[in-house]
Every structure is written in C-alpha cells, then in structure tokens.
Amino acid sequence: MSELETYRQTARAFLNAMAPKYARPARQGNTVEQDLALGREYMAARYDAGFAGINWSPEFGGQGLSNLHKIAFDAEEMRYGMPVGFFGISLGMPVPMMIHYGQDREFVKERVTKALRGEEIWCQLFSEPSGGSDLAALRTKVEPDGNGWRMNGQKVWTSWAQYADYGVIVTRSDPTVAKHKGLTYFWVDMKAAGVEVRPIKLAGGDSHVNEVFFDDVRLEDNQRMGEVGGGFGLALHTLMIERYIATDSAGFGPHLDLFVKLAKETQLNGRPAIEDGRIRSAIARNHAMRAGLDSITQRAMLMMQAGMQPGPEGSLQKLVAVRSRQKLSELALDLQGTAALPFDQHAYVKEDWGTSWLNAPTGRIAGGSDEVLLNTIAEKVLGLPQDYRPDKGIPFNQIPA
Amino acid sequence: MSMLYDEGQQAIATESRRVLDARMDKGRLLALLEQVGGIDQPFWDTAVEQGWTALALPEEHGGLGLGLTELGLVAQAAGAATSGAPFLTVGYGAAQALLAAGHTGDLAALAGGEKLATVAFAEGSAPLPAKSVVSFADGKLNGTKPAVIGGLKADLAVVLASTNGTPVLVAADLTDVTRTAVPSFDNSRLYADLVFNGTPAVQLAEGAAALGLARDVLARMAVVTAHEQVGGAEALLNIARDYALTRKAFGQPIGAFQSIKHRIAELYGLIEVARANCIHAAASEGTEEFLIAAADARLSATEAYDTASRDCVQIHGGIGVTWDQGLHLHMRRARSLGIEQGNLLFWEDLLVDQLAGEAA
Missing domain, CATH: 2.40.110.10 (Butyryl-CoA Dehydrogenase, subunit A, domain 2)
Known part of the structure; x- marks a missing residue:
C-alpha cells in the first residue's frame, strides 16, 4: 500500500471516530450558532489529532506534509459533512497570507494556532459594491494617519464576517495611479472601533455572507502586508494560494447515484423513470462529464505525486461541475412533480435536490463567476485577447464613474 | 495501467503526429470525398510502415505487444489529420475478436498490413x-x-x-x-x-458469449474512435483559436469578443473532459471498469467533436462553409465517427443499464 493510501486510511479512522459527534447526522437541527460551537470543538480535536495545517510548515503548527496529503484528507472529510464550513476560507486564504506576509512573526504564530484550532476565524475582504469580478475597481480607501493609516469604505459578500475575529483586506491607497497600481493589502481586527458587519440573507434563506462597513478604522503600519501599492499582486497571490483543494465533480451538490436512485423509484407514465429516454440521456451525459472531471483530478494527483505541475484543465472543475449540478437539480425537481414542492431550507445540499437547486447560483458566481472563468481559460490557457477595457492605464480618479 | 503517459507513449504521440503532419494533404482528402471506393493510400502505407497495424497485437502474432493507450494516441494523431482508412480501428477490433476466440491464423497478416x-x-x-x-x-x-x-x-x-x-x-x-x-x-x-x-x-x-465478445470488441473500438474524435476536436479548437486571433472585425481580432472567446473556451472544456475519459478508458483496458469507462469516453468524445465542428465552422463565418477551406472534412468525419462504433443513443442506454444495475 502506498504511503498516501496508508495516510488516507489513518484519516478515515480518525473521521470515523469523530463522526458520531460531529458528522452531518449529528448536526441535524442545529442552529448556526450551535453548529459553529460544534465546529470549533471539532477543529480543536482535529488539531490535537494532527490533521490540521497538513501541508503547512511545522514552524506554524502545520504537519509539514505534501499538498497531496491535504487533498486526500479533505476528500475523505468531505464525505462526512463535518462542521468545517466556517473555517474553510479562514484557513484557505487569509491565514496562509499572514504566514507569508505578516510583519509581526510572533503575532502571526499565535493567530495561526488559534485559527487552526477553530478558536479564531479570519475573513477575506475583497469584493465591493463597485468591484466583484473587477476587483481592482475597489473604492475602500486608506489615508496616512500619523505613523499608521485610517480606513473608510465598504466591502460586500464577505463570508462569515459576522463570526470573524480578523480579516485580510485590499484597499486603495493611491487614487492618482492606474487602478491596480494604487492598492495596498492589510490585515484588520474585525472587532476594532468603526467596523460594522451586516449579514445579507441569501435566496436560499441563509446568511453566511455580509456587508462590512469601515468608518475611520485605525490601521497600524505593521498591519500592512507587502509594499504600499503592491496590493493587487498580493490579491492575486491570495487567489492562487488555494489551488490544492479537494474537487467535487458533483459541484458540491448531490451525487449522481442519488439521481439514479430517484429515477428508479419515481414512476413516469406508469413505469420507472429510469426507463424513460430523456432521463436516461441526462444520467448518461452527466456521468460522462463527471467521470471526465474525476479523471482530470486523478491525473492531477498523479502528476503532483510525480513532482510534475498539473495541467490547466484543473481550472474546469467548478465551471463544469456547478452548472451541471444546477441543471440536474432542476431536472430532479421536475421529475418528481408536485412531490418536489415540500421544501426544507436546512436540508443538506449534497443530499437534497431542493436546496442544491436553490443554492446552485451562488456556486456559479462565488470564487470566480462562470464568465470570468471562461475569460481566464480563453486568455491564459488558449492565448485569446483580453476584453476591451476602457479604463486600462487611466489613473483611477479619472475613470468615468 | 497508469493514467500518466510514460516516455514511450509520449514518443508515439509526438512521432505519429509529426509523420502525419508531413504526409497528409488536404487536397487529396477533399478529392476522396467525391469518389466512392477511394482510400487514402499514403495514410495506409504510413500506418503499415510505422507499425500502427501491429501496435496492439501480441508479439507472438507479429504484433508489438502494446495496448489501447498506444493505439489511442496514434488514433488521436490520425483524427487531428482527418486521415483516411478506417482499418486502424476496425482492423484492431477484428483482430481482438479473433484473438479472444483463439483463431489466430490471420493475425500476423493483419499485423503486417498484408490483409485488411x-x-x-x-x-x-x-x-x-x-x-x-x-x-x-x-x-x-x-x-x-x-x-x-x-x-x-x-x-x-x-x-x-x-x-x-x-x-x-x-x-x-x-x-x-x-x-x-x-x-x-x-x-x-x-x-x-x-x-x-x-x-x-x-x-x-x-449465445451470450457471442454478444458479450461483440460488446467488448465494440467498446474497444469505441475507445480507439473516441481518441480519434478528441484528436479531431482538438485540431478544430486550434484552427478556431488561430482564426480568432488573426481575423479582425470592428477594429479588433474577433477572438476579443466574448461570444467567440467563450465559445472556444467551452470547446476546451468539452475536449479536456473527453480526453481525460479517453485516458481513463484506455488505462482501464481489461478491468471491470472498462465498459463504463468506454461509454464515458465515447459519449464525451462524440459530443466534443460534433460541437467543435459545428462551432469552428460558425466562428469562421462564410469562409468556413467553402469546399476548399476544408472544415467540412472534420464536420463529415465527426458525424461518420459518431455513427460508427455505436451512436450516442446506444452508449447512453448501455451506460445507464450498467449504472442502474440492469446489465444483461
């Protein structure tokens, strides 16, 4: 058995031991606050068992293992539905960025440990009302204030900001230069005076994203990460950092097996729907597509094991998988007819077609919209020209509103 | 078998593409469309000379003892060149049936290209x-x-x-x-x-053994064909990309318009999904997973090649529908390959039967 497979089995043993208390069935009926408390407990147990910061340096409380080990653990953990959602972004981007760029190394070490244990949560303050896909259009500004900075502005779509202790943020420090050149990156204390978080209720009924307002918030200069004016580069680094994540060819919705089961159990025109050509076609096409994504993932893993760089086709995962989840969820609801109308907004998206369908649009927008991903593939992989950008090279404060 | 190509396999891919690039001729292929019974003899001579007919046959019968992965790579190169002669696939399929039944008398002649x-x-x-x-x-x-x-x-x-x-x-x-x-x-x-x-x-x-063997042979040929389809689709993607970079309209390359660039990016997605399925299917040769993997490869490759031929012509506008420009070589081949070795409807049904546990 390969070392990685042994590791996977050790992980599974740990997860099995944790499951009765923390896995999806144990969370049934929890309020968000209860779930968060349970999540913090699980994170501490995971830390103590040596499954936290798997691919991070031991200097920062990590295990010093490979990206493959991390992906292997994440893939196993995903099957259980553990309460880890609150910590995904925190440990995915902001905390690794602190490890790279945090000025006060002792402070960083302390934060990393607390974040790994689930005691503290970090958020990522990027999108704004004036810039989502167009990140460099952001308007939250910092101005020199004595030996530090004063920040004013607004962020939006910030996941878990209402529970966050800290955040990393991109701000505009110089509006007189081209838009992506006048940005500076900081960390911010979310409990500081002048920070206000307002949850946004989403279409599916939950409120994990927020608006965050900054009103004369004081930042020390040692909260700055990277150079003044280097914020855009750090923002790109942030988005690149989490490349080694577990993928899900089901688009983080229900597995195709569940659709096959539904089609076998549902009667259509007096016979099982699995015998209906339209349903069969949908199953077959989805299977072929998902199998392809799974093979892309397997090949990427093998390449990493062999010390090679995986190909750019990995960038297709979210684009292809979430779209298909959305359509398959629609079809699953349609297939059931009026039996699909009863709805439980708290049902698990990986097991329920209703919540999978209603929350699918979020997946097609967050973390790079379909359109941005297509642009990225077209430009970075295929070498096609950039879109027409009228604001290119123009000082930010001269761009027509 | 691994899903990563080794050095030998990469060499087969590069060399087969190089040889075909040098020897294939669009004018010759276009002429073949207007005559019944014409085979692209230079392609077939090349296939025999390069040992492609012997590639996936056992050494004791004059073959090279390689498998679906290697033959698939050659088929991919052949697909990119819309090169003719169907015997690369059906010759292999026939040989596999004869081999499985222990009727090996003709295998050496098939490996050597003396018989079709x-x-x-x-x-x-x-x-x-x-x-x-x-x-x-x-x-x-x-x-x-x-x-x-x-x-x-x-x-x-x-x-x-x-x-x-x-x-x-x-x-x-x-x-x-x-x-x-x-x-x-x-x-x-x-x-x-x-x-x-x-x-x-x-x-x-x-009886059931006959149908079972026929199905296995069909699945093997479908995997070879799926590679050929991926090769064709990839060639079309490159043609479309190159055209979108050079052809200008409204003062900019048409590839700068999202209606064009997204269409091409979507093609990339279809092709990479199909390619990954092909690699997996070829690597699953002889395992229990093979039939499902073959169906996945076949479904995604047919969709990729049909879509690529449709979209590549569309991106070209008027020039794309001319005889001499030759995109219709791919369009025709996408559909003939789509029909040969089982159409989409057949593979959809077969796959669902397997998934739903209703297999014969």
Missing part, C-alpha cells in the same frame, strides 16, 4: 443487434450487413449473425462476397453493403 479486416456488427439503428438479419447455419452465412465500415476493401470480417435467433459471432473471408458500395458524406470510410450468399464462415462464439 473489418467488423460487421451494426444493422441500421442497432449497433449490436441481438437477432441479426444475417443467418449462420451449416458453416455458411446468408443475408446482408448494411454499410459495413471498410467493407469495400476488407479481406475478412468478423460478423455478428444469428443461428435460429441465437446470436453468433463468426469470421468470414470476403473474397467471394458481393459488395455494394454505399455513397456517403464521408466516402473514404469505404462503406459497403456486404451480401452474404452461402459464404463460408467460422464460428468464434455463440
């Missing part, structure tokens, strides 16, 4: 008819197999027939068979109705 073999399974909309209209009794075949791939030139065929309603798989020498050419939109595939009239044949398998 084909597979005659399909009858219209049934790629794998359980009750063939061709009967086999007392060692003789009677009846007609329609539009057999390579039927105009093949020396022998593996035929799915029936004996009193029971499926049988037989091998027949085609020397004295009447062949009626089928004029088609892709003539170099050499489609012909094979009219058996007391044709002597040797039984390879019967």
Whole structure:
C-alpha cells in the first residue's frame, strides 16, 4: 500500500471516530450558532489529532506534509459533512497570507494556532459594491494617519464576517495611479472601533455572507502586508494560494447515484423513470462529464505525486461541475412533480435536490463567476485577447464613474 | 495501467503526429470525398510502415505487444489529420475478436498490413443487434450487413449473425462476397453493403458469449474512435483559436469578443473532459471498469467533436462553409465517427443499464 493510501486510511479512522459527534447526522437541527460551537470543538480535536495545517510548515503548527496529503484528507472529510464550513476560507486564504506576509512573526504564530484550532476565524475582504469580478475597481480607501493609516469604505459578500475575529483586506491607497497600481493589502481586527458587519440573507434563506462597513478604522503600519501599492499582486497571490483543494465533480451538490436512485423509484407514465429516454440521456451525459472531471483530478494527483505541475484543465472543475449540478437539480425537481414542492431550507445540499437547486447560483458566481472563468481559460490557457477595457492605464480618479 | 503517459507513449504521440503532419494533404482528402471506393493510400502505407497495424497485437502474432493507450494516441494523431482508412480501428477490433476466440491464423497478416479486416456488427439503428438479419447455419452465412465500415476493401470480417435467433459471432473471408458500395458524406470510410450468399464462415462464439465478445470488441473500438474524435476536436479548437486571433472585425481580432472567446473556451472544456475519459478508458483496458469507462469516453468524445465542428465552422463565418477551406472534412468525419462504433443513443442506454444495475 502506498504511503498516501496508508495516510488516507489513518484519516478515515480518525473521521470515523469523530463522526458520531460531529458528522452531518449529528448536526441535524442545529442552529448556526450551535453548529459553529460544534465546529470549533471539532477543529480543536482535529488539531490535537494532527490533521490540521497538513501541508503547512511545522514552524506554524502545520504537519509539514505534501499538498497531496491535504487533498486526500479533505476528500475523505468531505464525505462526512463535518462542521468545517466556517473555517474553510479562514484557513484557505487569509491565514496562509499572514504566514507569508505578516510583519509581526510572533503575532502571526499565535493567530495561526488559534485559527487552526477553530478558536479564531479570519475573513477575506475583497469584493465591493463597485468591484466583484473587477476587483481592482475597489473604492475602500486608506489615508496616512500619523505613523499608521485610517480606513473608510465598504466591502460586500464577505463570508462569515459576522463570526470573524480578523480579516485580510485590499484597499486603495493611491487614487492618482492606474487602478491596480494604487492598492495596498492589510490585515484588520474585525472587532476594532468603526467596523460594522451586516449579514445579507441569501435566496436560499441563509446568511453566511455580509456587508462590512469601515468608518475611520485605525490601521497600524505593521498591519500592512507587502509594499504600499503592491496590493493587487498580493490579491492575486491570495487567489492562487488555494489551488490544492479537494474537487467535487458533483459541484458540491448531490451525487449522481442519488439521481439514479430517484429515477428508479419515481414512476413516469406508469413505469420507472429510469426507463424513460430523456432521463436516461441526462444520467448518461452527466456521468460522462463527471467521470471526465474525476479523471482530470486523478491525473492531477498523479502528476503532483510525480513532482510534475498539473495541467490547466484543473481550472474546469467548478465551471463544469456547478452548472451541471444546477441543471440536474432542476431536472430532479421536475421529475418528481408536485412531490418536489415540500421544501426544507436546512436540508443538506449534497443530499437534497431542493436546496442544491436553490443554492446552485451562488456556486456559479462565488470564487470566480462562470464568465470570468471562461475569460481566464480563453486568455491564459488558449492565448485569446483580453476584453476591451476602457479604463486600462487611466489613473483611477479619472475613470468615468 | 497508469493514467500518466510514460516516455514511450509520449514518443508515439509526438512521432505519429509529426509523420502525419508531413504526409497528409488536404487536397487529396477533399478529392476522396467525391469518389466512392477511394482510400487514402499514403495514410495506409504510413500506418503499415510505422507499425500502427501491429501496435496492439501480441508479439507472438507479429504484433508489438502494446495496448489501447498506444493505439489511442496514434488514433488521436490520425483524427487531428482527418486521415483516411478506417482499418486502424476496425482492423484492431477484428483482430481482438479473433484473438479472444483463439483463431489466430490471420493475425500476423493483419499485423503486417498484408490483409485488411473489418467488423460487421451494426444493422441500421442497432449497433449490436441481438437477432441479426444475417443467418449462420451449416458453416455458411446468408443475408446482408448494411454499410459495413471498410467493407469495400476488407479481406475478412468478423460478423455478428444469428443461428435460429441465437446470436453468433463468426469470421468470414470476403473474397467471394458481393459488395455494394454505399455513397456517403464521408466516402473514404469505404462503406459497403456486404451480401452474404452461402459464404463460408467460422464460428468464434455463440449465445451470450457471442454478444458479450461483440460488446467488448465494440467498446474497444469505441475507445480507439473516441481518441480519434478528441484528436479531431482538438485540431478544430486550434484552427478556431488561430482564426480568432488573426481575423479582425470592428477594429479588433474577433477572438476579443466574448461570444467567440467563450465559445472556444467551452470547446476546451468539452475536449479536456473527453480526453481525460479517453485516458481513463484506455488505462482501464481489461478491468471491470472498462465498459463504463468506454461509454464515458465515447459519449464525451462524440459530443466534443460534433460541437467543435459545428462551432469552428460558425466562428469562421462564410469562409468556413467553402469546399476548399476544408472544415467540412472534420464536420463529415465527426458525424461518420459518431455513427460508427455505436451512436450516442446506444452508449447512453448501455451506460445507464450498467449504472442502474440492469446489465444483461
């Protein structure tokens, strides 16, 4: 058995031991606050068992293992539905960025440990009302204030900001230069005076994203990460950092097996729907597509094991998988007819077609919209020209509103 | 087998593409479209010379002892070049059937390219008819197999027939068979109705074993074809990309318009999904996963090639529909390959039967 497979089995043993208390069935009926408390407990147990910061340096409380080990653990953990959602972004981007760029190394070490244990949560303050896909259009500004900075502005779509202790943020420090050149990156204390978080209720009924307002918030200069004016580069680094994540060819919705089961159990025109050509076609096409994504993932893993760089086709995962989840969820609801109308907004998206369908649009927008991903593939992989950008090279404060 | 190509496999991919790039000629291929019965002889000579006919046959029968992965890579190169001669796939399929049944007498001649073999399974909309209209009794075949791939030139065929309603798989020498050419939109595939009239044949398998073997051979050929489809689709993606970079409209390259660039990016997605399925299917040769993997490869590759030929022509505008520009070579090939080795409907049904546990 390969070392990685042994590791996977050790992980599974740990997860099995944790499951009765923390896995999806144990969370049934929890309020968000209860779930968060349970999540913090699980994170501490995971830390103590040596499954936290798997691919991070031991200097920062990590295990010093490979990206493959991390992906292997994440893939196993995903099957259980553990309460880890609150910590995904925190440990995915902001905390690794602190490890790279945090000025006060002792402070960083302390934060990393607390974040790994689930005691503290970090958020990522990027999108704004004036810039989502167009990140460099952001308007939250910092101005020199004595030996530090004063920040004013607004962020939006910030996941878990209402529970966050800290955040990393991109701000505009110089509006007189081209838009992506006048940005500076900081960390911010979310409990500081002048920070206000307002949850946004989403279409599916939950409120994990927020608006965050900054009103004369004081930042020390040692909260700055990277150079003044280097914020855009750090923002790109942030988005690149989490490349080694577990993928899900089901688009983080229900597995195709569940659709096959539904089609076998549902009667259509007096016979099982699995015998209906339209349903069969949908199953077959989805299977072929998902199998392809799974093979892309397997090949990427093998390449990493062999010390090679995986190909750019990995960038297709979210684009292809979430779209298909959305359509398959629609079809699953349609297939059931009026039996699909009863709805439980708290049902698990990986097991329920209703919540999978209603929350699918979020997946097609967050973390790079379909359109941005297509642009990225077209430009970075295929070498096609950039879109027409009228604001290119123009000082930010001269761009027509 | 690993899903990562080793050095030898990469060399096969590079070399086959290099040889075909140097020797294939669009004018020659276009001319073949307007004649019935013409085969692209330079391609076939190249295939024999390069050992592609021997690639996936065992060494004891004059082969090179390699497998589906290697043959798939050659097929991918052939697909990119819309190169002719269908025997790369059906010759392999026939040889696999003969091998499985222990009828190895002709294998060396097939490996060396001295003989051409084909597979005659399909009858219209049934790629794998359980009750063939061709009967086999007392060692003789009677009846007609329609539009057999390579039927105009093949020396022998593996035929799915029936004996009193029971499926049988037989091998027949085609020397004295009447062949009626089928004029088609892709003539170099050499489609012909094979009219058996007391044709002597040797039984390879019967009953469920015959259907099972035929299905395995069809799945293998489908995987080879899926590679060919991926090669064709990838060639079209590159052609579309290059055109979108050079052709200008409204003061900029048309590739700067999202209607064009997103279309091309979507193609990339279809092709990479199909490619990954092909690699997985070839690597699963001989395992329990093979049939499902073959279906996945076949479904995604057919979708990729059909879509690529549709979209690539569209991106070209008027020039894309001209005879001389030749995109229709791909468009025609996408559809002929889509029909050969089982259409989408067949593979969808087969896949769902497997997934739903209703397999025969």
